[in-house]
Amino acid sequence: xxxxxxxxxxxxxxxxxxxxxxxxxxxxxxxxxxxxxxxxxxxxxxxxxxxxxxxxxxxxxxxxxxxxxxxxxxxxxxxxxxxxxxxxxxxxxxxxxxxxxxxxxxxxxxxxxxxxxxxxxxxxxxxxxxxxxxxxxxxxxxxxxxxxxxxxxxxxxxxxxxxxxxxxxxxxxxxxxxxxxxxxxxxxxxxxxxxxxxxxxxxxxxxxxxxxxxxxxxxxxxxxxxxxxxxxxxxxxxxxxxxxxxxxxxxxxxxxxxxxxxxxxxxxxxxxxxxxxxxxxxxxxxxxxxxxxxxxxxxxxxxxxxxxxxxxxxxxxxxxxxxxxxxxxxxxxxxxxxxxxxxxxxxxxxxxxxxxxxxxxxxxxxxxxxxxxxxxxxxxxxxxxxxxxxxxxxxxxxxxxxxxxxxxxxxxxxxxxxxxxxxxxxxxxxxxxxxxxxxxxxxxxxxxxxxxxxxxxxxxxxxxxxxx
Numbered sequence: 001x002x003x004x005x006x007x008x009x010x011x012x013x014x015x016x017x018x019x020x021x022x023x024x025x026x027x028x029x030x031x032x033x034x035x036x037x038x039x040x041x042x043x044x045x046x047x048x049x050x051x052x053x054x055x056x057x058x059x060x061x062x063x064x065x066x067x068x069x070x071x072x073x074x075x076x077x078x079x080x081x082x083x084x085x086x087x088x089x090x091x092x093x094x095x096x097x098x099x100x101x102x103x104x105x106x107x108x109x110x111x112x113x114x115x116x117x118x119x120x121x122x123x124x125x126x127x128x129x130x131x132x133x134x135x136x137x138x139x140x141x142x143x144x145x146x147x148x149x150x151x152x153x154x155x156x157x158x159x160x161x162x163x164x165x166x167x168x169x170x171x172x173x174x175x176x177x178x179x180x181x182x183x184x185x186x187x188x189x190x191x192x193x194x195x196x197x198x199x200x201x202x203x204x205x206x207x208x209x210x211x212x213x214x215x216x217x218x219x220x221x222x223x224x225x226x227x228x229x230x231x232x233x234x235x236x237x238x239x240x241x242x243x244x245x246x247x248x249x250x251x252x253x254x255x256x257x258x259x260x261x262x263x264x265x266x267x268x269x270x271x272x273x274x275x276x277x278x279x280x281x282x283x284x285x286x287x288x289x290x291x292x293x294x295x296x297x298x299x300x301x302x303x304x305x306x307x308x309x310x311x312x313x314x315x316x317x318x319x320x321x322x323x324x325x326x327x328x329x330x331x332x333x334x335x336x337x338x339x340x341x342x343x344x345x346x347x348x349x350x351x352x353x354x355x356x357x358x359x360x361x362x363x364x365x366x367x368x369x370x371x372x373x374x375x376x377x378x379x380x381x382x383x384x385x386x387x388x389x390x391x392x393x394x395x396x397x398x399x400x401x402x403x404x405x406x407x408x409x410x411x412x413x414x415x416x417x418x419x420x421x422x423x424x425x426x427x428x429x430x431x432x433x434x435x436x437x438x439x440x441x442x443x444x445x446x447x448x449x450x451x452x453x454x455x456x457x458x459x460x461x462x463x464x465x466x467x468x
Contacts, residue, residue: 061097062392063155063373069099071363076105076114077129077353081295082321086383093379094370100363110432111135115144115358126364129353130176132423132431133167136354140170146357148174149365155372159392163415168354176354179371180380181389182316184235184420185339185348188301188323189312191332193220196306201337205240208340209274212281215311222281224310226297227289227445230438232315234422234430237441238349239314241268243342247418254421256466260458266451271342273448283310286446298322302334314339316351320403321385331400351420352389429465436461 079087084106091102107114111128112135118124124144130136139145148156153174156165160178168176187208194200197218202208212222226232242250245264252258253265279285283300284292292300298319300309303326313319320330328334338346355371357364370376377388381397391411395404422430422437429436437458444454 062375063369065094065097065366065370066362067099068363068366071098071100071361073100073102073127073361073363073367074105074125075102075127075129075367076107076111076125078107078111078131079129080106080108082325082383083318083385086321086380086385089383090371090376090379093376094367097370098363098366100366102367108433110427112138112427113432115139116142119144119358124358126357126359126361127367128356128358129179130356131351131353132425132427133354133419134423134425134430135427136168136176136356137170138427139356139358140173140175144358145170145175146360146364148177148357148368151369152177152365152372155369159372159374159390161389161391161411161414163417164352164389167352167419176356177368177372178352178354178389179376180353181387182318182351182420183348183387184316184351185239185346186316186319186336187312187314187339188298188319188334188336190301190306190308190310190328191335192306193218193308193311196220197311201335202340204340205243205271205274205342209281212275216280220307220311221283221309222311223275224283224292224297224301224313225276225289225445226292226294226313226315227286227442228292229294230433230442231422231431232294232297233441233445234437235316235349235420236272236314237268238421239339239347240271240342241265241421242349242418243339243345243347244268244271246343246345250418250421254424256425256462260462261455265455265458269444269448269451269454272444273451276445277448286448289445290442295322295325299326302326302328317387318385321383324384348418349420350417351423425462426465426468428468429462436465 075091077087084104088104091104094100095102105125111130115124115128130139136145156168156174156177164178165174168174168178193215197215197220199211199214202211215222241253241264244267249258249264253260253262275281276286282289294315297313298315299322301311301313302308302323323330323334338348340346355368357368372390374390374392374394377390377393378397380386381388381393384399387407395407398404398407424430425437432438440454440457440461443457444450
């Protein structure tokens with residue numbers, strides 16, 4: 001990447017998107033979302049239907065929902081804390097408009113395992129928010145997921161580019177709605193620490209390591225890693241691998257068309273070891289990182305004034321909702337730059353949560369219809385920690401110009417993106433705590449010298465998961 005970020009990410013996103021359009025299609029730039037208080041507003045496109053008002057004085061609505069008085073609906077997702085609070089506001093608005101009663105169940109279990117247990121007990125949730133493309137495919141294969149209805153598909157056709165629609169489809173049939181997206185290629189930093197150390201935002205991997213060493217010498221540990229949550233480590237690997245090996249290899253590895261013993265994997269792990277293998281660069285060292293959950297990895301970077309436990313933390317746009325739990329202000333105390341280029345191109349890896357109906361209740365389809373509308377997206381956008389692939393969402397929902405610019409870049413990118421690799425794989429390998437890729441990379445963080453052993457474990461687990 002040729003242009004370093006300074007006070008905003010505008011120039012980087014514009015330059016990166018233009019370059020990717022001229023070269024290979026690789027990835028999409030998504031957004032960081034902050035904590036704007038926003039009243040719900042209709043955000044339909046210029047060519048859409050006239051807004052609907054139920055009565056004088058109510059907010060305009062871009063989607064018509066049926067009356068569902070007395071219907072009970074259960075929704076399951078992984079969101080807790082501030083994310084749960086934000087999503088609950090979305091569900092409350094759905095209740096208000098339809099008369100349905102919605103209960104939300106957060107789970108930290110592997111989602112397919114949870115759903116399978118509930119189905120076996122005769123009480124499946126009505127709607128599930130799945131975090132993996134592979135999990136959606138498996139839910140369809142097991143005949144758990146219900147196809148999206150006509151109203152859902154109409155909202156998707158109006159509000160989503162084809163790439164996001166395709167991610168929610170299996171075998172040509174639409175099942176899911178990508179309600180929440182994520183950019184997993186951002187590094188957030190404590191501006192006071194950077195200023196005190198006299199460093200600026202690095203543009204490539206070599207500069208990142210050099211910057212980290214300088215910050216360490218200034219008296220602050222440079223990098224916070226939430227290693228207790230194995231998914232953060234898969235994101236580290238994927239960013240390095242996409243930039244270094246390129247999109248073709250990335251796609252092949254995601255489908256297990258090449259093995260994890262491939263030289264390209266060795267090269268990526270060797271690169272990661274340049275950071276993970278230096279205890280002075282990781283807050284708490286490897287042992288401390290493996291005991292640090294993701295939310296703490298963020299908050300410890302932005303508490304303690306100019307002497308926090310770490311200077312920077314890698315993760316997606318959703319980091320902003322955790323920063324909001326501190327006194328740091330995004331844009332001043334906390335800033336962000338894209339994951340530095342390891343190879344020729346700086347990487348951008350995306351993720352997302354897809355809503356899927358698991359029962360035939362009309363209320364389940366109605367909720368999917370609502371989630372596919374800009375009305376629902378605007379509610380969480382106003383709460384922060386959220387970015388939407390819904391192109392009809394008014395960017396005024398985002399809290400500042402920096403985040404609006406990134407949201408605009410997402411929509412402008414259309415179908416041009418790469419999705420999180422681990423989320424494309426069978427859940428048993430790419431999305432289960434304490435198993436598969438999560439566990440192998442946690443072991444690697446603890447012992448980054450064991451590259452060959454890590455590759456062998458990854459391949460053995462991947463082969464088993466893809467075979468089953």
